[in-house]
Amino acid sequence: MKTGKYLPIFLFFAAFFLYTAGIRYNPIYILDESKNVECAREMFTRNDLIVPTFNDRLRTDKPPLHYYFMMAAFKVFGVNEFAARFFSAIMGALTLLITFLFTRKYAGEKTALLTWLILITSLNFSIEFHLAVPDPYLIFFMTLTHWAFFEFYQKRTWPWLITMYVSLALAILAKGPVALGFAGLNGLLFLILKRDFRWQTIKQFRLLLGVVVTGIIAIPWYVKVGLATNGEWTRQFFFKHNLDRFSSEMEGHGGFFLLTAVFVLLAFLPYTVFLFQSYREAFRQRKSNDLILFAMIVSVVIIVFFSISSTQLPNYPMPAYPFVAVLIGYYLSNVKLKMKGPLWINLGVGLLIPIGAFVAMKLDKSLVPVANLAWLFLVIPAGAAWALYDFYKQRSQQRIFTALSAGWIMAGLLFFLVAFPAVNRQNPVQKALTVMDTSRPVAFYGRFNPAFAFALKKHIPEMKTPEEVSTFFQKHPNGYLISITKVQDELKSLPLKEIVHQKDLFENKTTQVYQWVK
Incomplete structure (x- = not known):
């Protein structure tokens, strides 16, 4: 099934076209995207590569890699939605491209094309690569890390060893130590199941070199941000956003044990109907086909890990998806199907x-x-x-x-x-922007939708008491106060006029915007 040397280029741009569809014209609104983009904007404005902030407060949720890519795009395209999401789309197209190339090398072009088709068909996967969040970067660099490991194991060529460690370091900068855990565990299980967990094999991976290369790239920022924040970022990120997120439900994102499996089933529509058969065939082929064994290990480990995590989200198992697609693509191209x-x-x-x-x-x-x-x-x-x-x-x-x-x-x-x-x-932010003069001062009381920060592109100070609200309006009688209905009773004594009352999309709160009645 030969289709020409330009096929990979076509596949890359086809995916890039899909993943950039609408990114310029859809306002930044979704909660995580809003916080990540505004954080990148603030770092860009300060020319600060170390300390991430949201609304001028320390943000400890994520490491900096996606901020850096967004800042680079801001430099080229300006501070806007397209720039914020541009490199997410690039990461998606590259993920599909390298998965196609490695699958073609080890399973043939027919399987590779089906694998690519399965991935680009996934609406869930496509949505992720439309968002300015860290996951597209983690997905790509974890995918590259795994493919580089597999290629080095097969060929023992140094460039792939270096590629593996560099991409692993970047994955750590994308989302933290989870990348190291997956890469190490998946590689270990592969060697064990291959019955090749021997010192002779292990030393060829030059683990000391890996520590040096990965450390030189990944560690300096973690050290610098720890020093710059007196250890606060380090404590919050590693304990709250890693250990606590795994051991306890956070931000209402819990669920039953099989919820991650449900996410996977939905993500692979319309090919979900072949998922069970694909893993059954992979299990049969595990001893005779290294590619299938490796794809099975990577996908199962990641999916099982997030199944036992107390916090569960649809994006968590996505680093497994390229390898799930390989298994489905292999099954569809090598087994006589009942269609x-x-x-x-x-x-x-x-x-x-x-x-x-x-x-x-x-x-x-x-x-x-x-x-x-x-x-x-x-x-x-x-x-x-x-x-x-x-x-x-x-x-x-x-x-x-x-x-x-x-x-x-x-x-x-x-x-x-x-x-x-x-x-x-x-969404309430877009509704509010139609009636607000964005050049006027703005404050918030209680909580505010994070999308306001990027939409207004300025600091929104917090008013902690009704008295502070009154003082704010005395200084800025033409200003605005953003709040939510949950705390509206606390403001009843003030002469405020509600100009926006709109339920937040995808959230369970309602946004209000007030003006002072003169």
Whole structure:
């Protein structure tokens, strides 16, 4: 199945096109994205490479790698949504590209193309690479670390050893010690199951060199930020955002043991119907196929780890997804398939998606005006119906899978270019910006939506008591106060006029904006 030497270039730009769709025009709003982008903006404004802050307060959630990439993009494209998300899309396209290249090398072009198709079809994966958050960077550098390990094990070439340690260091700078844990455990299990956990093999990995290379790249920033914050960033990040996040539920993101598995099942639609069979086939092939053994180990370890974590989020198991896709792609290209049942299941699921989305949006008062956008997702069952038509016409599996994926990819484009922008316009920050003069002073009481910080591009001081609110308005009678309904009773004694009252999208609080009644 030869398709030409320019195929990898085409695949890269096809993924990049999908992952950049709409990133310029969708305002920064989602909670994590808002905090990460504003943190990068503040560091960029101060020309500070060490101390991350949000609204001029120390932010201890994440290491700095994604901030650095965003700051570089701000330098080139200006401080805007496109710049903040640009390198996330690059990381996504590169993740798909290297997964295609290594899979093609060790499993053939047919398997590699199916693997790429499975990944680009994943709407969940696509959403992640649209966001200015650290996960796209972790996913890419962890994927590269694992592929470099596998390539070095197969070929024993020094460039791949150095690549492995450099990418591991960057993964540590992306999200912390979890990268080191996964790389070490997955490599160890692979050698054990290969029955090659011998000193002769281990010493070829030059572990001392790895410590030096990884340490030179990753450690200096951790030391500098610890010194600059008197150890506060270090304590908060390693204990609260790593140990506590694993051992206890944080920010309401808990769930039952199988929740991570549910995330994986949803992420791989429409190919979820082949997931169990793919792992069964991988288990059968584990002794004769190094690639399949390695992909199985990496994917299972990451998914199981986050399954036992007390805090669970859809993005957590994503570093496993390239390797899950390899297993599905290998199964689809090497095993005689029974297609009829899976295709009918996909048609049924595809029909449920727009119906479910419509009902969910109708139940949320803030989304009722845009609920009809849910019917855009009818392209998903349309793709499944097309695939069924090809099946009954006895056309090739390649055409069937292309049709199946086309519906989901088109749904992704419609989501990013049409549906999400319309939904995003219902968020309280965008509503507020239409009635606020952003040149005036702004303060907050209680809590405020983090998206205000990047939208206003300035510090928003906190008023801790009603008396401080009164003092603020005495100094700035034309100013604004941002708050939430949960604390509105505390402000009843003040002569305030509510000019915005809007439920926060995807959150359980309601934003208010006040002016002073003169």
